[in-house]
Amino acid sequence: MAVVRDAVPVDISGSGMKLQGWSCPTPLGPFSVVAHNGVAVAAGFTENFDELLLPPNSDGIEMVSEIAGVTDRVEAYFGGDISAIDDIPIRPSGSERKIGAWKALRKAPPGPMSYKGLSELMPPPASARSAARACATNPICLIVPCHRFIGSDGKMHGYYWGLEVKEWLLDHEERFTTRSDPA
DSSP states (O other), X not given: OEEBTTSOEEOXXXXXXOEEEEEXXXXXXXXXXXXXXXXXXXXXXXXXXXXXXXXXXXXGEEXXXXXXXXXXXXXXXXXXXXXXXXXXOBOOOSOHXXXXXXXXXXXXXXXXXXXXXXXXXXXXXXXXHHHHHHHHTOSBBTTBOGGGEEOTTSOOOOOTTOHHHHHXXXXXXXXXXXXXXXX
């Protein structure tokens, strides 16, 4: 049994499968994904898989050079196809409320949105504070794009992997979604 950061256990007992780990270099440093049967269960800007799982259990992860349906999409995202991450299969572990919030996060288009805006998308609608907490406890960073959410004051507030990372991701997405008409 493995536990994803800030979440409940991911039960893989009896499956005969180990968790798989994959890392790649990005302009922000290493990005890693933990998956089970090709489904992302944790991700973050680190090479240290113990940061993604609690208790630390990197011994239970089989390092792979590719996770089908994940690796190519993450690389495409960093190459400029920001919608490539939208269809990566995920299985976050958490309360029904958090899982609903993370599903709402995945529906948000690229570009900054307020936590209040997210709260209105959550099933059922919640407070902005609840939406911010869902972002803060998101175990599948980037793939569940919690970086897209900012305060209603227009400012960036907390991001587990650092505000510089959050700002870079927002700028990256803006660069590839804002297109001007050719002259």
